[in-house]
Amino acid sequence: MTQVANTHHESLQSHDPRNRNETPFPLSAFDTKSFAYHTIQTRLPIILTRIVDHLSRYKSQVYGEKELEDAHHAHPGGPQEAWNVRRQEAEEDLKYVLGALAKLRNEMQTNKTMTPFPSSRSLTPASASADEFITDDLEEWNHAFTTKIAQNVVNPEDLPKWFEVSFLFAECYLYRRISLAIQETKHLKRLDPFKWQKAESLRDCTETIHSLLNNLSTIMAKALASDKSGPETFEDSFHQFLRLSLWGNKGDLSLSAGREPFKSDAYDSDTHNKMGEAILVDDSEQVWAHLLSCHQGRSRESHVRVDIICDNYGQELVTDLIFGEFLIASRLATQVCYHVKGLPWFVSDTTIADFLRMLDIIDDHSGKYGQKWRNYLMTGKFVLTTDPFWTMPYDFDYMQSRAPKLYSYLQQSSLIIVKGDLNYRKLTGDLKWSHTTPFRTALRSFHPAPLCALRGLKAEVVVGLVGGQAETVYREANDWLTSGHYNVVQFLNPSYR
Numbered sequence: 001m002t003q004v005a006n007t008h009h010e011s012l013q014s015h016d017p018r019n020r021n022e023t024p025f026p027l028s029a030f031d032t033k034s035f036a037y038h039t040i041q042t043r044l045p046i047i048l049t050r051i052v053d054h055l056s057r058y059k060s061q062v063y064g065e066k067e068l069e070d071a072h073h074a075h076p077g078g079p080q081e082a083w084n085v086r087r088q089e090a091e092e093d094l095k096y097v098l099g100a101l102a103k104l105r106n107e108m109q110t111n112k113t114m115t116p117f118p119s120s121r122s123l124t125p126a127s128a129s130a131d132e133f134i135t136d137d138l139e140e141w142n143h144a145f146t147t148k149i150a151q152n153v154v155n156p157e158d159l160p161k162w163f164e165v166s167f168l169f170a171e172c173y174l175y176r177r178i179s180l181a182i183q184e185t186k187h188l189k190r191l192d193p194f195k196w197q198k199a200e201s202l203r204d205c206t207e208t209i210h211s212l213l214n215n216l217s218t219i220m221a222k223a224l225a226s227d228k229s230g231p232e233t234f235e236d237s238f239h240q241f242l243r244l245s246l247w248g249n250k251g252d253l254s255l256s257a258g259r260e261p262f263k264s265d266a267y268d269s270d271t272h273n274k275m276g277e278a279i280l281v282d283d284s285e286q287v288w289a290h291l292l293s294c295h296q297g298r299s300r301e302s303h304v305r306v307d308i309i310c311d312n313y314g315q316e317l318v319t320d321l322i323f324g325e326f327l328i329a330s331r332l333a334t335q336v337c338y339h340v341k342g343l344p345w346f347v348s349d350t351t352i353a354d355f356l357r358m359l360d361i362i363d364d365h366s367g368k369y370g371q372k373w374r375n376y377l378m379t380g381k382f383v384l385t386t387d388p389f390w391t392m393p394y395d396f397d398y399m400q401s402r403a404p405k406l407y408s409y410l411q412q413s414s415l416i417i418v419k420g421d422l423n424y425r426k427l428t429g430d431l432k433w434s435h436t437t438p439f440r441t442a443l444r445s446f447h448p449a450p451l452c453a454l455r456g457l458k459a460e461v462v463v464g465l466v467g468g469q470a471e472t473v474y475r476e477a478n479d480w481l482t483s484g485h486y487n488v489v490q491f492l493n494p495s496y497r
């Protein structure tokens with residue numbers, strides 16, 4: 001395997017507990033020609049500025065004025081004084097958040113040293129509810145600071161800086177600091193700073209979602225009608241739904257910072273075929289064969305659980321729900337488990353509150369599926385879960401040691417679908433692998449169960465290509481690694497050698 005080493009990082013080799021001799025170095029903004037540099041220099045400041053704009057523009061929503069008014073109307077003679085105090089405190093909270101974000105932008109742009117987090121115990125808890133955001137990842141963040149794992153600093157005594165640490169660490173750190181500013185307030189703890197962008201993008205793809213849900217009933221009816229002898233007959237539909245979920249990944253909001261946002265057209269057979277031309281590695285056949293063998297090999301009582309490590313809200317989540325519906329209705333799976341983020345993350349990633357809101361929105365589109373999928377959640381056909389690991393700075397190679405419970409849960413999966421670009425970066429460690437490195441090698445120790453990555457290429461790591469393929473695609477489009485146009489469907493069953 002080619003070592004694409006960066007002299008700056010050479011002295012790191014002995015420091016990271018992983019065997020550096022066998023793995024290349026992480027992508028980092030240290031390389032000024034890289035997408036990482038462009039992101040930290042230009043895209044992330046835009047993302048921060050957008051939050052500040054929205055928080056300033058929608059102040060009254062941020063203060064929860066509507067909720068206050070509702071409470072006031074519900075209890076007209078109620079404690080007006082208390083509400084006024086709450087409003088003033090919320091105003092102070094907002095000023096605090098805006099100040100913290102300005103400070104964060106300044107620290108990033110002037111390449112300051114990154115500082116550890118306060119202990120989660122120092123944060124006053126909000127009352128527990130579905131839209132509660134986690135805080136219990138902070139001790140792990142500080143573990144990464146103390147041990148310097150995942151950071152890629154040059155010498156053990158060096159402190160991490162924005163343009164020198166690994167790109168993955170820097171980017172995750174930014175999103176964690178945004179959440180911290182919000183969690184440090186008294187009244188704004190549940191604020192999702194990306195909610196206006198998520199809502200806007202949802203409006204942009206309303207028609208697409210509507211048509212997807214409308215067609216779903218027809219396609220499912222057709223697919224189920226042809227179910228003479230069991231799930232074997234679903235092969236074509238399986239490929240359609242898998243690719244639909246891949247296509248869903250085109251609509252992320254973090255990529256669009258500083259670029260034209262992706263406008264979704266209806267997904268039809270033409271889109272399906274065009275997508276096919278832009279799939280650089282397509283292991284869908286193997287995924288199908290694997291899932292079918294799970295179904296055929298299972299006894300009457302046993303389960304086939306498919307885990308979806310989710311990515312974005314909106315269009316992508318709808319395609320993932322549709323895929324889940326297909327898996328359950330076709331009986332290829334008995335359970336589909338959705339893993340979402342415990343914090344607002346990379347602008348458009350799905351949180352628990354987003355997922356539940358999506359079901360309400362789907363109710364408005366198709367009276368049927370929102371309620372149906374809520375029932376699935378109640379009966380265990382669908383499971384919705386989160387874990388602090390997803391918002392830690394670690395790539396998946398660290399899951400077994402830093403989140404052993406999550407790892408062993410995933411070991412019981414029949415198939416793990418890993419969605420999107422960021423998750424792919426975490427699968428491969430966001431390292432400078434040669435593009436012909438086998439997918440298995442790039443996963444390093446992460447082999448909990450058979451897995452399939454469904455990902456649009458939006459960052460400078462991709463593995464598993466054949467010799468010469470990268471060069472050919474580069475000639476077609478020199479921004480092939482980051483444009484989101486090209487895709488991979490990569491499968492690995494760790495029990496096959």
Ligand SMILES: O=P(O)(O)OC[C@H]1O[C@](O)(CO)[C@@H](O)[C@@H]1O
Nearest residue numbers: 252254255420421422423458459
């Ligand atoms: O939603 P996705 O597919 O993980 O994409 C996230 C985006 O954030 C990044 O990880 C970094 O900015 C890009 O690679 C990508 O544009």
Ligand SMILES: [Mn+2]
Nearest residue numbers: 311312346349
């Ligand atoms: Mn995302």
